[in-house]
Amino acid sequence: MDPVLLLVVGVVAVVTVAGLLVASQRRRDAALAPVPLGPSWTPPGVDPDADLPDTAFPGIDADEQAGFIAERTGATRTAIDEVVNAWQEYLAVIGRAQLPPTHRYRIYDPYNPPVARRSSDGTPIADPDRVARDVAMRTGVPEQEATEILSAQLAYLERAGLRQ
Secondary structure (H helix, E strand, O other), X not given: OOHHHHHHHHHHHHHHHHHHHHHHHHHHXXXXXXXXXXXXXXXXXXXXOOOOOOOOOOOOOHHHHHHHHHHHHOOOHHHHHHHHHHHHHHHHHHOOOOOOOOOOOOOOOOOOOOOOEEOOOOOEXXXXXXXXXXXXXXXXXXXXXXXXXXXXXXXXXXHOOOOO
């Protein structure tokens, strides 16, 4: 066989294999994309404009908590609010906390909650690493920063006697 023809066949084979690998990686990455949440819904008889605190911990001062977290992590208020909201949503959807019915879920779907690990007595175990990964996938907050913010928030909640 002619060496030039053999070289052309070899190059075509390598390009084909590389193309298949790239397409496979893209398909795998697309499968990891978060499922978009459905349309917003408010239960009947609930006023969405009511002045209910939109938090799982109504006794916590949000500004004080954000200051505590910012002091420990140097994160922006926007990033802190995203991660704190995601943590509260996660606790609500696994059944460890309760958010008001008017809360607009941005990270977790309350009708399709993530599967939580359970303790020996069946109580769901909160997973901060999972929340950090989910925040990184669904928002602009990097996973490392989300992990740091969650650590600081858990320290704040523990100090307030509300650790979940």
